[in-house]
Amino acid sequence: DAGVIQSPRHEVTEMGQEVTLRxxxxxxxxxxxxxxxxxxxxxxxLIYFNNNVPIxxxxxxxxxxxxxxxxxxxxxxxxxxxxxxxxxxxxCASSPRGVRGYTFGSGTRLTVV
Amino acid sequence: xxxxxxxSPSLSVQEGRISILNCDYTNSMFDYFLWYKKYPAEGxxxxxxxxxxxxxxxxxxxxxxxxxxxxxxxxxxxxxxxxxxxxxxCAANTGGGxxxxxxxKGTHLIIQP
Numbered sequence: 001d002a003g004v005i006q007s008p009r010h011e012v013t014e015m016g017q018e019v020t021l022r023x024x025x026x027x028x029x030x031x032x033x034x035x036x037x038x039x040x041x042x043x044x045x046l047i048y049f050n051n052n053v054p055i056x057x058x059x060x061x062x063x064x065x066x067x068x069x070x071x072x073x074x075x076x077x078x079x080x081x082x083x084x085x086x087x088x089x090x091x092c093a094s095s096p097r098g099v100r101g102y103t104f105g106s107g108t109r110l111t112v113v
Numbered sequence: 114x115x116x117x118x119x120x121s122p123s124l125s126v127q128e129g130r131i132s133i134l135n136c137d138y139t140n141s142m143f144d145y146f147l148w149y150k151k152y153p154a155e156g157x158x159x160x161x162x163x164x165x166x167x168x169x170x171x172x173x174x175x176x177x178x179x180x181x182x183x184x185x186x187x188x189x190x191x192x193x194x195x196x197x198x199x200x201x202x203c204a205a206n207t208g209g210g211x212x213x214x215x216x217x218k219g220t221h222l223i224i225q226p
Contacts, residue, residue, distance in 0.1 A: 042219060045215070101147060
């Protein structure tokens, strides 16, 4: 199994541009989570899906952030427009439904200049 | 409001000795606790977990202790090895796993030869 695959690994973009982060969960995992890691706030849960349905998006910081899961093997996190304070490492994780030990991807390091 | 707190940003331990990482939580609804390990440029990886109905769980060199009355858990690593140098995150959740994990900010463990 290739694990949770995130792309790109690094993204540098200018303020105001749209950014799309991608995630492929492990096959058979029903739950998918998006986290953001910053020095100040640590690992924050942004949103999670069960069976492709968004369950809790209360961690999404602003309307500029949106996430979709069109099918069981793909999810996106979009920031539009991006701002310098969005610079962080964004992690995607997946797990079988009800299993609390998530498998994380390697993350996308986003830098907004 | 930080519901999971790791008050030591870093910890230095000599190789072969015991490493003790601490974690405190405030939410009495948490019923499951986990430790994750993270190397640079990688995602967190699951290490060990404990249910709130137990007070100890052991896996090889790693033991997690839970003190519910004090809302405190700790991770013991014995003996410490150079490969244990990493950032360790404490995490917790509620609701039988129906919601996402809440993470602490992490403790950077450095094993010195």
